Amino acid sequence: MAELLAVRDLGKRYGRVVALDGISLGIAEGESLAVVGQSGSGKTTLGRLVVGLERPTAGSIRYRDGELAHRSRTRAERKAIQLVPQDPLSTLNPSRTAGANVALPLVVHGLPRGRARLVELFDKVDLAERFVDRFPSELSGGQRQRVAIARALATGPRLIVLDEPTSALDVLVQARVVRLLERLRQDLGIAYLFITHDLALVNSVANRVAVLYRGRLVELGPTDSVLRKPQHPYTRRLLSNVAVVDEAEERLKPARPDDEAVDQEFA
Amino acid sequence: MTRSGFLGAVIVGGLVLVAILAPWLAPYPSHAGAFVDVDLAYHPPNADHLLGTDGVGRDLLSRLLFAYRTSFLLACVVLLLAVPIGVTTGLAAGYLGGWLETVILRTTDIFLAVPSLVLAMAILGLFDPSLTMAMVAVSFAWWPWYTRLVYNVTRSIRTEGYVEAAETAGAGPLRTMFGEILPNARGPILTKMTLDAGFVILMGAGLSFLGLGAEPPTPDLGTMVAAGTPLLPDVWWPTVFSSLGIVIAVLGFNLLGDGIRDLFGADESC
Ligand SMILES: Nc1ncnc2c1ncn2[C@@H]1O[C@H](COP(=O)(O)OP(=O)(O)O)[C@@H](O)[C@H]1O
Ligand SMILES: [Mg+2]
Numbered sequence: 078m079a080e081l082l083a084v085r086d087l088g089k090r091y092g093r094v095v096a097l098d099g100i101s102l103g104i105a106e107g108e109s110l111a112v113v114g115q116s117g118s119g120k121t122t123l124g125r126l127v128v129g130l131e132r133p134t135a136g137s138i139r140y141r142d143g144e145l146a147h148r149s150r151t152r153a154e155r156k157a158i159q160l161v162p163q164d165p166l167s168t169l170n171p172s173r174t175a176g177a178n179v180a181l182p183l184v185v186h187g188l189p190r191g192r193a194r195l196v197e198l199f200d201k202v203d204l205a206e207r208f209v210d211r212f213p214s215e216l217s218g219g220q221r222q223r224v225a226i227a228r229a230l231a232t233g234p235r236l237i238v239l240d241e242p243t244s245a246l247d248v249l250v251q252a253r254v255v256r257l258l259e260r261l262r263q264d265l266g267i268a269y270l271f272i273t274h275d276l277a278l279v280n281s282v283a284n285r286v287a288v289l290y291r292g293r294l295v296e297l298g299p300t301d302s303v304l305r306k307p308q309h310p311y312t313r314r315l316l317s318n319v320a321v322v323d324e325a326e327e328r329l330k331p332a333r334p335d336d337e338a339v340d341q342e343f344a
Numbered sequence: 345m346t347r348s349g350f351l352g353a354v355i356v357g358g359l360v361l362v363a364i365l366a367p368w369l370a371p372y373p374s375h376a377g378a379f380v381d382v383d384l385a386y387h388p389p390n391a392d393h394l395l396g397t398d399g400v401g402r403d404l405l406s407r408l409l410f411a412y413r414t415s416f417l418l419a420c421v422v423l424l425l426a427v428p429i430g431v432t433t434g435l436a437a438g439y440l441g442g443w444l445e446t447v448i449l450r451t452t453d454i455f456l457a458v459p460s461l462v463l464a465m466a467i468l469g470l471f472d473p474s475l476t477m478a479m480v481a482v483s484f485a486w487w488p489w490y491t492r493l494v495y496n497v498t499r500s501i502r503t504e505g506y507v508e509a510a511e512t513a514g515a516g517p518l519r520t521m522f523g524e525i526l527p528n529a530r531g532p533i534l535t536k537m538t539l540d541a542g543f544v545i546l547m548g549a550g551l552s553f554l555g556l557g558a559e560p561p562t563p564d565l566g567t568m569v570a571a572g573t574p575l576l577p578d579v580w581w582p583t584v585f586s587s588l589g590i591v592i593a594v595l596g597f598n599l600l601g602d603g604i605r606d607l608f609g610a611d612e613s614c
Contacts, residue, residue: 128512155514162505170506172527178506181523182513228509 081106081141081268082127082158082236088135089122096122098292100136104236109262109269111283111300113276113315119292120272121163124238127270128160140236156186156232161225163240163272168225169213175199175224176209182231198227202257219250223257230261238270243278255281276315280304288312349603355596356538363412370406378561386579396581398571404582408589410563415593418479418548419541425483427537430490435521437491438498449495452488460485461547468556475558478551482544493536497529531608535601542597549590565590 080103087100097119104110112120125131127138129150138145140154159182162168169178176195183190196206202223213221222242229237239258243251259282262269271282279286279300286303288296288311295309307313345353367373371394384401387393395404437448455463460482467481501507502525510524549566551557558564565586572582 125508130508130511150514152514155512158512160509160512162508164505168505168509170510170524170528172530181510181515185510185513185515185519225505225509228513232513 079106080104081108082270083139084123084127084136085139086136087123087126087133087138087146089119089126089131090134095292097126097133100289100292100294102287102294102297104268104270106235107262107266107268108285109271109283111271111273111279111286112289113273113279113286114289115274115315117291118289120274120289121240122292123289124160124240124270124272127236128158128238129155130160152186156182157235159229159232159234159237161222161229161237161239161242165218165222165225165242165245169216169221169228171213173212174209175204175211175213175216178213178224179209179228179231182228186232188232198231199224201230201261202227217250218246219254222246222254226254226258226261230265230267234267236268236270238272240272241274242271244273244275251278258282276304276318288315345603346606348599349606352596352599352601352603355592356541356600359412359593359596360416362409363416366409366413370403370409372403372406375402375406376410376561376563386575389581395585398568398582399575404568404585407563407568408565408585411565411568411586411589412593414475414558414562414564415545415548418475418482419544421479422483422486422544423537423541425480426486427490427533429483429487430492431494431526431533433487434491434494435498435525438495439502439521439525440517448491452491455485455488456492458485461550464547464551465554465556468551473556473559475562475564478548478557482547482551486540486544489540490533490536493532494526494529497532498525501525501528531605535605535608538597538604539601542594542601545593545597546590565593 083103085101087097088095089097100123102110112123114120122131126133129145133146136146140158143151143154145154169175170181176199179195179198180190182188183194188194192209195209199206199209204220204223204227208216208220208224213224216224226237226242242258243254246254255278258269261267269282273279273282283300285298286296286300287294288303288309290309290311296303296307296312298308303312304316307316362369366376370376372379379400379402381401384393384397385399387397387401389396393403393405395408398404398407433448433452437445458466463485464478464481467484468477471477498521507520507524510520515524545565548557549564549569552564552566553570555570557566560567568586569583569590572579572586576583
């Protein structure tokens with residue numbers, strides 16, 4: 078598979094704080110790369126650098142043939158890399174309807190943003206048309222996260238950075254969102270940089286896993302081998318917190334959606 | 345809305361109506377101007393003049409109703425000048441940061457170090473006093489408060505997910521500031537504007553009490569208090585009623601402002 082994004086020796090300092098140090102990794106077209114690590118390990122910082130919210134203090138970020146690290150991005154590059162932000166409570170603008178939130182990238186890029194287009198985007202994330210006119214305060218956590226995903230899809234991206242997209246959701250809703258993301262990836266061929274501190278989730282969302290520890294990449298490999306034969310002691314420690322791998326797999330295998338939870342989601 | 349907030353809304357709404365309808369509500373509309381009838385001077389409240397008359401025989405009720413026009417004009421103009429300036433500088437300082445932030449914040453520090461009334465008086469001292477100059481002077485003293493307010497709110501909002509999502513989508517600074525951040529600052533801004541309308545009216549009255557505001561014969565609450573004070577306590581009605589007029593306006597805006605604060609506070613928690 079062709080490499081979509083390649084990060085080399087990436088570093089970010091905030092004054093004396095080294096948030097990221099010497100990170101090198103690649104993401105192929107349509108691949109889902111999970112980034113795991115405990116809180117403060119630099120996951121969000123990596124995501125912010127990749128989407129261009131901040132510039133790195135060292136290293137390079139290549140998207141296809143373009144070097145992004147030290148210049149402002151072209152329109153096409155902005156459209157191609159989108160973000161689903163970390164905190165689901167603030168992921169949507171509370172003073173706009175869900176539809177207007179999704180329309181924002183369309184407005185910015187001068188893309189068609191009629192009702193039909195919004196309904197189409199809502200449909201992609203399994204939300205009925207009536208949600209277009211709801212305000213974020215009228216939506217459940219899972220619904221908000223779907224709207225945020227619809228907004229990220231609006232520009233037709235090739236890569237979406239998902240910053241802990243399910244961490245504030247309860248397990249059943251989490252399973253539904255994960256299945257939705259997986260389906261979108263298969264249907265649309267979008268690649269994910271899937272940030273999570275929850276190693277148990279990784280098996281159902283990622284082809285490969287990158288493990289961050291204090292801003293450094295300590296392990297990178299196919300999901301199976303990282304989960305089954307972790308090389309770095311830190312990964313082993315992370316895994317031991319998740320209990321037995323197989324058990325964790327069992328527990329979080331995207332199960333049949335519980336009917337009650339579905340009803341709640343679509344209420 | 346809370347009960348007291350509702351009371352505030354009723355008071356403010358009533359006063360706005362009074363100001364608009366003054367020519368029709370006032371029993372003696374011509375008394376709002378330079379009317380003189382010495383025979384009528386200093387009549388205490390009676391059936392013809394419910395609030396009595398002033399030193400040149402003008403009906404105090406009529407003048408009080410018209411005085412609210414002056415007060416509301418002052419409040420509107422000051423807020424229309426101060427709020428846009430404060431909002432723009434506050435957004436710019438809070439969102440863009442850098443040297444702009446430093447320059448804007450240090451400038452507001454200088455303004456805020458001097459009490460608003462003193463600053464307005466100092467400015468008015470340089471010019472011939474008039475209502476227009478008073479409006480400009482008060483606005484000049486007032487905008488930094490909005491800069492500070494909007495700056496603080498912007499700082500807390502600019503890292504919210506939806507702001508970062510907008511930036512990622514490629515929204516420029518103007519769209520992000522005015523489209524994403526400002527709408528979510530409207531609660532505190534509206535609250536402050538409402539509270540401030542009362543304080544601006546009070547300050548305008550203070551300036552004209554000192555002879556630095558509206559010139560006679562323009563009906564003005566502060567001028568009316570000033571004209572009445574030397575005659576206390578025998579001729580009590582001009583001072584008492586015009587002071588009450590100020591108190592009611594300030595009280596109304598304060599109650600309404602608190603009500604709006606609660607309204608938006610409740611809004612955010614859900
Ligand atoms: N804007 C910033 N200023 C200073 N330090 C920061 C900033 N953003 C992140 N950091 C620091 O960088 C490190 C990594 O943070 P982050 O990327 O948010 O970690 P994670 O998402 O894995 O929890 C932390 O030590 C954090 O304190
Ligand atoms: Mg994070």
